[in-house]
Amino acid sequence: DGSAWSDLKENSGWPGTNDTVLALAVYDDRNGGMLYAGGDFGTAGGVFVSFIAKWDGTGWVDIDVPPGAGMNGEIRTLAVYDDGTGEALYAGGDFITAGGVTVNHIARWDGTQWSALNGPLGTGVEGFNAGVDALVVYDDGTGEALYAGGFFTTAGGVTVNNIAKWDGTEWLALEGPLGTGVTAFNRGVSALAVYDDGSGVSLFLGGYFLSAGGVSVNYIAKWDGAEWSALSGASGVGLNNIVLALAVYDDGGGDVLFVGGGFTTAGGGVSVNFIAKWNGTLWSDLPGYSNGGMNAYVRTLAVFDDGNGGLLYAGGDFGVAGITTVNRIAKWDGVVWSALSGPSDVGMNDHVNALAVHDGGGGAALYAGGEFTTAGGVTVNRIARWDGTGWSALSGPSGVGINNDVFALASNDDGAGQALFAGGGFTTAGGVVSSNIAKWMCEGGPPSDPTxxxxxxxxxxxxxxxxxxxxxxxxxxxxxxxxxxxxxxxxxxxxxxxxxxxxxxxxxxxxxxxxxxxxxxxxxxxxxxxxxxxxxxxxxxxxxxxxxDATAPGVVTGLASTSHEAGNPSGDTTIDVGWTVATDNLSGVEAYGVEFSSSSTWACDEVQDTTGVVATSSALADGQWYVHVCAVDAAGNWGGVASAGPFVIDTLPPEVTALGSEGGTADGLLTAGESALIAISQLMVNFSEPVSNPGGDDTLGDLTNPEHYRLVELGPDRVLNTVDCTSVLEGDDADISLGGLVAWTGDQTVSVTFGLTAGLPVGRYTLMVCDLQDPIGNQMAGLWTREFAVNATNLLDDPNFDDAAIEMWDTESPGGSDIQWGPTDPSTETSGVAIIDTVNGAGETYELTQCIEVFERRPYGLSGISYIESTEVDAPILKTTVRFYRNAGCTDLLEYIDVIVAQGDTADLWLPRRHLSCRPPAEALSARVGFVVEGGTADDFSLYLDEAAIFEDLIFVDGFETGDVSWWSSSMP
Missing domain, CATH: 2.60.40.10 (Immunoglobulins)
Structure with a gap:
């Protein structure tokens, strides 16, 4: 960079190439100016590149098409030339193919593909050990053309002898009056330059040849577009050894041609030591010690302005320039040589083969290619960048520099922008596969990050x-x-x-x-x-x-109610709860979800209800309630659910929900239509909730206190007249004394027994329950009553006079048809009646009987209900009759019993009629039971009979009929 060496490396840490760089050139491949390097390398910056690579200022790029094809031999020179179709990069060297295309030692790169330079009789250049070592653009008066120098005999099939002209369409020889091209035996032209020596712009050639166009020239010659000439000194022609480099530079006295190589004298006697200058007429050395020269070969020359003015840079095999240790590269300011120093050394650790100036957008810099691996102590691997102050490597994605020798460098825009092209004998550049040529792209800076x-x-x-x-x-x-x-x-x-x-x-x-x-x-x-x-x-x-924070908070602890005790009823309809702050590992608890529910379980609804650790429910209905709480942290994680309860809310008084008995029914309830198999000796009262039962039966409100119950047998009017459990009896009601009361099922059921030696007899009853309360004081709403009836029906096939029973009853009447059968009407709770309706019935007798078998010797009785309409007070007379017979089928009368049970009009009432019990004789096998009606003085009367039943005393059997009695209805037919 003018004062220090730096390597060319990428972030991979691999600088430079892996072998010799022989050429450098700058070329804009439509992406900006890029530095191209060629040589004997296979990698650049760890990138496989196949003898050529491109450096864009930040990374090595393989320009092989297809990738990895590149050249199949080393690249020694690079140049940029516009053949009329746009600038292209031209590479010369010791290769046959480029990108898989046969090109024979010279090829054209247009930024996207390689192509050959074809003549009428052949492709590229050919000859024994052929190769192209130098390229330059020169206008001989007929337009710019590309000149190729090297060791070959033909170009495009045309005999040219080591130098040829390509005008964009065909190959041409450089023919003088005495011959064509230059003469050499094992190497030909190695350097080309365009210089105006005062007689016009001419092409100058240097190399291994001794004659040009038949003229003795000794390693250097001039072509003016028409003829060849030598560069003669006072005592001789040309130089005493090979020429490897040419450059034009103004060292203060005007442009002169500087020549580098392996020579020590110029013009037959001027001591020059590997570098000399030609001003158009004379040879001269460079001022200073040792004739201003070097101590070994100079292989490349270039002019570069490092910010202090243009200077001449020389590279090669030398270690000393003038009196200064420089190590293979040095700069000349017109007076003295100076070294290009790095952080730990000066110059390179091996040969420098090529120099080129390239500006990729970050400012012009000098690029060096060759066989070195360090520059100024910086690892660079065969190619390096000098910015005037320091060296840097050209690094690729997986390597630094190039993996073999670089022989040529050129800067050109191939359509991708100005780039530096490197050619040589390499296969990778910066780790990118690239066969002998690689492209170093522009230095416009790294990309900008996303917006x-x-x-x-x-x-x-x-x-x-x-x-x-x-x-x-x-x-x-x-x-x-x-x-x-x-x-x-x-x-x-x-x-x-x-x-x-x-x-x-x-x-x-x-x-x-x-x-x-x-x-x-x-x-x-x-x-x-x-x-x-x-x-x-x-x-x-x-x-x-x-x-x-993807971890949920912990389950809350300490969840409890401050207003209710779990399991104990309370009249407070709102539940107050509290809990301990939940734990969270990182973001912290933000809020809680709270739910009051009748269910003991709950799935957290993930709704934030409170940020505190207390909550109060809305007014809740009676029942069991649970509270559930879940925590959420600041990240939105919901924890598990904590639950507490049940909390019992009870604001309603207890209610009787069912009445049952020990009558042997299937479900224990006194339900219409069922059968009870034993006498009803107690009633079972079920409540809607537990009832207060503090333990003393004389305590007011106690479940088992007899004062809260009353069993009343209804009188003939079938109406409950008594108003409550403790008042005096009213009307024809009769009390049934109670025995004991026992609480069951958590104080939600009580059994009521009677003060009788046996079960309830046939009759109509009402049970009263009054003034009870639940454990928290909710009082029953008024008096509760249920009416029911006890009937006996098992001894008669049908206890009613409905359609199904008509054939079971025997009738006797004077007219034969005075006994009629009433209709069955369930909607009026009437199942059918027997009707004796007469207008002239005075003095007549009517019978309605049924013959039954006698099985037991216990007392039997007859019951029923009757309704009489009569104008007489004492007539007709209704009797119940029981007649026992010795034989089955009611024959051979043993005993006859008639009992008057009704007489005269019943004042619009149905009245129960009961025969006192009587025990059958021991030898009786059958009995005829029923009703006898004697008209007496009643001429016009109507008598209705229903619910006829034979009962075995104190035994209740065979249930109650739908229509005649409903357990849960207070209305009777």
Whole structure:
């Protein structure tokens, strides 16, 4: 860079090439000016490049088409030439193919593909051990043309002898009056330059030849477009040894031609020591010690302005220039030589074969190629960049520099921008596969990072998502090489710079990536670097911190009610609860979800109800209630559910819900239509809830206190006249004394026994329950009553006179048809009656009987109900009759019993009629039972009979009929 060496390397850490660089050139391949290097290398910056590579200022690029094809031999020279179709890069060397195309030692690169230079009789140059060592553009008066020098005899099939002209369409020889081309035996032309020596612009050739166009020239010659001439001194022609480099430089006295090589004298007697200058008429040395020369070969020359004015740079095999140790490269300011120093050394550690000036956008710099691996102590590997102050390497994605010798360098824009092309004997550049030629792209700077960078969760905010999705867009390519992709990294540091490995290729915006699962923490960051196709990467951008807490808070503890005791009823309809603050490992508890429910379980509804640790329910209905609480943290994680309860709310008084007995029914309830198999000796009263039962039966409100119950047998009017459990009896009601009361099933059922030696006899009853309360004092709402009846029906096939019973009853009447059968009408709770309706019935007798078998010797009785309409007070007379017979089928009368049970009009009432019990004779096998009606003085009367029944005394059997009696209805037919 004018004062220090630096390597050319990328972030991979591999500088330079892996073998000799022989040529350098700058060429704009439509992506800006790029530095191209050629030589004997196979890698550049760790990139496989096949003898040529391109350096874009930040990375090596293989220009092989297809990739890895490149050249099949070393590249020794590079030049840029416009043949009329646009500038192209031309490479010469010791190769036969380029990009898989047969080219024979010289090829054209247009920025996208290689092509051959074909003549009428052949392709490229040919000859024994043929090769191209030098290229230059020169206008001989007929237009600019590309001149190729080397060791060959033909070009495009035309005999040319080591130098040829390519005008863009055909090959031409340089023919003088005495001959064509130059004469050499094992190497030909190695250097070309265009110089105006005062007689016009001419082409100057240097190399291994002794004659040109038949003229003796000794290693250097001049072609003016028409003839050859020598560069003669006072005592001789040309030089005493080979010429390897030519350059035009103004060292203060005007432009002169500087010549470098293996010679020590010029013009037959001027001592020059490997470098000399020609002013158009005279040879001269460079001022200073040792004739201003070097101590070994000079192989390349270039002019470069490092900011202090243009200077002449020389590279080669020498270690000393003038009196200064320079190590194979030195700069001449017109007075003295000076070294190009690096951080730990000066110059290079091996031969320098090529020099070129290239500006890739970051400022002009001098590039050196050759066989060295260090420059100024910096590892560079066969190619290096000097910016006037220091050396730097040209690094690729997986390597530094080039993997073999570089012989040529050229700067050119191949349509991808100005680039430096390197040619040589290499196969990789910067780690990119590139066969003998590589392209170093422009130095326009690394790409710009995306302008938009967002995550699926906000930064500095707790998130329950344990992964982060990132989206970005807006990255910009600054080098002209195009965006390659992005290196991304998630870690827990705020400013980490990702490596240069592309993890996500650039396609079209937006781009995406995901972190994968992240551990809980408040220090997660995303980092991104943008990399271009020249392997240049940005400084990077960062997004974060992301606060991750994917762990749910713990279940709350200490959940309890401050207003209710679990399991104990309360009249308070709102429940107050509290709990201990839940624990959370990171983001902290933010709120709680609270639910009051009749269920003992609950799935958290994930609704924030409170931020505190207390809660009060709304007014709740009677029943069992549970409280459930779940916690949520600041990240949105919901924890498990804690539950407490049941808390019992009881604001309603107890109610009787069922009445049952020990009558042997299937469900224990006195339900219409069922059968009870034993006498009803107690009633079972079921309540809607437990009833207060403090333990003393004389305590007011106690479940088993007899004062709260009353069993009343209804009188003939079938109406309950008594108003409550403690008042005096009213009307024809009769009390049934109670025996004992026993609480069952958690004080929700009580059994009521009677003060009788046996069960309830046939009759109609009402049970009263009054003034009870539940354990918390809710009083029953008034008097509760249930009416029921006890009938006996098993001894008669049908206790009624309905359609099914008509054939079971025997009738006797004077007219034969005075006994009629009433209709069955369930809607009026009437099942059918027997009707004796007469207008002239005075003095007549009517019978309605049924013959039954006698099985037991216990007392029997007859019962029923009757309704009489009569104008007489004492007539007709209704009797019940029981007649026992010795034989079955009611024959051979043993005993006859008639009992008057009714007489005269019943005043619009149905009245029960009961025969006193009588025991059958021991020998009786049958009995005729029924009713006898004697008209007496009643001439016009109507008598209705129903519910006829034979009962075995004190035994209740065979249930109650639908329509005649309903257990739960107070209305009777």
């Amino acid at each position: 938009t960078l967002i995550g699926n969760v906000p930064v500095n905010t707790w998130s329950a998502t344990n992964g982060v999705d990132i989206q970005w867009s807006g990255a910009v390519d600054n080098s002209g090489s195009g965006l390659d992709g992005y290196s991304v990294l998630f870690d827990t540091s705020a400013a980490t710079t990702p490596d240069t490995t592309v993890d996500i290729a650039h396609t079209s915006d937006p781009h995406f990536t995901s972190s994968g699962p992240l551990v809980d923490g408040a220090d997660h960051w995303f980092h991104l670097r943008t990399c271009d196709n020249a392997a240049a990467c940005s400084d990077g951008v960062h997004l974060g911190p992301f606060w991750i």
